[in-house]
Amino acid sequence: MQLWNELIKYPFYVIVHPFKGFWDVKYEGKGKPQIALSILLLLTLVITLKRQFTGFIVNFSNPNTLNSIDELIFIVLPFFLFCIANWAITTLMDGEGKFIEIITVTAYALLPMVIIYAATTIISNFITFEEAPLFFLLESIAMFWFLGLLFVGIMTVHQYSVSKTIATFIITAMVMGVMIFLGLLFFSLLQQLVTFVETVYKEIIYRL
Amino acid sequence: MKLFIKSVCLLAAIMIFTTIMAPFTSAASPYEGYNYSYWKKSVPSAIPYLPDIVVDGRHTEYGLLNAPDDMFVRNDKIYILDTGNDRIVILNQRYELLKEIKDFQHNAKKDQFSKPQGIFVTEEEHIYVADTGNRRIVQLTGTGDFIREIGPPESDVIRKGFEYHPVKIAVDKAQRIYVIGRGIYDGIIEFDPDGMFTGYTGANKVKFKPIDYFWRLIATKEQRAKMALFLPIEFNNLDLDEDGFIYTTNSERNTTTPLQRLNPTGTDVIRKEGYHPIIGDIQFTYRGENAGGTTFIDVNVNEYGMYSGLDLKKGRVFTYDEDGNLLYIFGKIGDQVGTFKTPSAIERVGEDILVLDKGYNNLIVFKPTEFGRNVNEAVRHYHLGEDKESAAYWEKVLRLDANFEVAYVGIGKARLMEGKNKEAMTYFKNGNSKKYYSKAFKRYRQEILRENFGVMMTTIVLIPLLYIGFRVYRSVRRRRASAVVE
Numbered sequence: 001m002q003l004w005n006e007l008i009k010y011p012f013y014v015i016v017h018p019f020k021g022f023w024d025v026k027y028e029g030k031g032k033p034q035i036a037l038s039i040l041l042l043l044t045l046v047i048t049l050k051r052q053f054t055g056f057i058v059n060f061s062n063p064n065t066l067n068s069i070d071e072l073i074f075i076v077l078p079f080f081l082f083c084i085a086n087w088a089i090t091t092l093m094d095g096e097g098k099f100i101e102i103i104t105v106t107a108y109a110l111l112p113m114v115i116i117y118a119a120t121t122i123i124s125n126f127i128t129f130e131e132a133p134l135f136f137l138l139e140s141i142a143m144f145w146f147l148g149l150l151f152v153g154i155m156t157v158h159q160y161s162v163s164k165t166i167a168t169f170i171i172t173a174m175v176m177g178v179m180i181f182l183g184l185l186f187f188s189l190l191q192q193l194v195t196f197v198e199t200v201y202k203e204i205i206y207r208l
Numbered sequence: 209m210k211l212f213i214k215s216v217c218l219l220a221a222i223m224i225f226t227t228i229m230a231p232f233t234s235a236a237s238p239y240e241g242y243n244y245s246y247w248k249k250s251v252p253s254a255i256p257y258l259p260d261i262v263v264d265g266r267h268t269e270y271g272l273l274n275a276p277d278d279m280f281v282r283n284d285k286i287y288i289l290d291t292g293n294d295r296i297v298i299l300n301q302r303y304e305l306l307k308e309i310k311d312f313q314h315n316a317k318k319d320q321f322s323k324p325q326g327i328f329v330t331e332e333e334h335i336y337v338a339d340t341g342n343r344r345i346v347q348l349t350g351t352g353d354f355i356r357e358i359g360p361p362e363s364d365v366i367r368k369g370f371e372y373h374p375v376k377i378a379v380d381k382a383q384r385i386y387v388i389g390r391g392i393y394d395g396i397i398e399f400d401p402d403g404m405f406t407g408y409t410g411a412n413k414v415k416f417k418p419i420d421y422f423w424r425l426i427a428t429k430e431q432r433a434k435m436a437l438f439l440p441i442e443f444n445n446l447d448l449d450e451d452g453f454i455y456t457t458n459s460e461r462n463t464t465t466p467l468q469r470l471n472p473t474g475t476d477v478i479r480k481e482g483y484h485p486i487i488g489d490i491q492f493t494y495r496g497e498n499a500g501g502t503t504f505i506d507v508n509v510n511e512y513g514m515y516s517g518l519d520l521k522k523g524r525v526f527t528y529d530e531d532g533n534l535l536y537i538f539g540k541i542g543d544q545v546g547t548f549k550t551p552s553a554i555e556r557v558g559e560d561i562l563v564l565d566k567g568y569n570n571l572i573v574f575k576p577t578e579f580g581r582n583v584n585e586a587v588r589h590y591h592l593g594e595d596k597e598s599a600a601y602w603e604k605v606l607r608l609d610a611n612f613e614v615a616y617v618g619i620g621k622a623r624l625m626e627g628k629n630k631e632a633m634t635y636f637k638n639g640n641s642k643k644y645y646s647k648a649f650k651r652y653r654q655e656i657l658r659e660n661f662g663v664m665m666t667t668i669v670l671i672p673l674l675y676i677g678f679r680v681y682r683s684v685r686r687r688r689a690s691a692v693v694e
Contacts, residue, residue: 056637056642057645057649126653128646128653129643130646
């Protein structure tokens, strides 16, 4: 029972009481990284199912191009990109949050998305065109709920003021861009290097 | 051993026999059949039309055609405007010469055309010719007798430097005359039945991008003078449908409305219920030799609202139904029979499609294949409101081309009419029509709810009742138990 309360019920408590909840995550050690990662994987699963099983009327994804691995990449990768960028920035900006805390808070903030997306996927199979706005309303509620929780979470974990949190978010976005750029640059250079070595090797082989 | 040789011989004989007897259906098509799926991908499709005969005037009494620019079909007579020879050639249904009009008596003098580019024939078989070189419209009787000529439009609204080169012409049932002039971007020139200029109709709106406006703002006066003017696009051809609406084509690059259907006030009212915008090819390259999309040069609309646009650049014919669904595509630039060099005009004789080729100086007659005929019939029955017959033809179409999404929607509509909602849903899903799927689903949901109303209401009422009963029972037992303890 203790375990149930701690692990399963606590994330649900956090999403409706974010200030108190995230405070306890930081100072009472109530957040668990294992739970956080489970939420992340659950979100991936829900979004993959959502792409496939959303009702025909509101499903705009092409079944020929669905790929579960892609979903994994497009959710897990940005998640860690955000966490690393945020961590990198906040260490320089007097943030009090540890990396584990950032991951926990960000993942806990994703929980409304998991719940609402699962619900809308089921609901969407029973609605008509006229009721579709309800579906889109729920989807946007999930998004805004997530953003709100993330904001409160990051603010609490780093003990920032509102304006400083906004500034951190903007810089985090920029840093994410820089990281993607560097990553692409690295891989492109690596590719060229490999091609170069390969060419030299072939050249030698042919001439020997 | 003997048996072996015998059986080999027999096998060889069978093989030779079947090869000879096999019909040459697929090999005869000089172009590939394709269409666009809901996901904007080109998918293989059956061939809708195949070239039947080529008419170029060789070994006939009227001689070779020379750069024919336009043609018109009225009452199964084919009027070819043989621009290079300044004449009209009238053919019958079997493509035999009925009459040739080379000259006519005008004010007791012999008069001739000069490089005419447009022809229209009214229901009374009066021939209207846009006599481009002589800058006039000529009206003749069906036998080639001169009736009148209409000169350049005269009015205050005509801008300075206006050059009148009539190229295409159409006359509606009220005898109003619509003329398209080369380089005229004000719209279609409209004359009243007496030949007086009444104004322009259907002027295209000027379009420009915000970025162009920005550059114009920061440019100096000299730079601005050198920039291209924002001019409305000019039309290049027109056709009239049964209700007197004008179908026009224009050759603006990257436009989203190359085919328009103008109502009497000049507004585009073409129906865009199809999967894609009515622009011909949806996928095309942006660079290279074959860059750019479709450039329509002519349009033909038939009596049940089906219209075909002729693509000048790639020599394709795109046929749409009245809702704007792309039905089929055929044709190609090439040098085989049934391909074009410079297609210039398209017309229909019944279900046959005629394409005039200015480059090869010929007229190609395309006959519908089984697939094309079934599509046409399905569209015709749908236009007449006979959903059931239409669905029967769509089913035949699907047997020939299972990729044909429009057919699924057509069958679905018929099933919906019959009240087979579940079946209709499946068809609409296959046809990727969310709108109609929603309609079918709504009815299906209602049906299910109505059928199971009793069961559902019972559960809704029973569950709380049972719950309350359980609670009451438990508290009574507890009270008793505690009473016993006391």
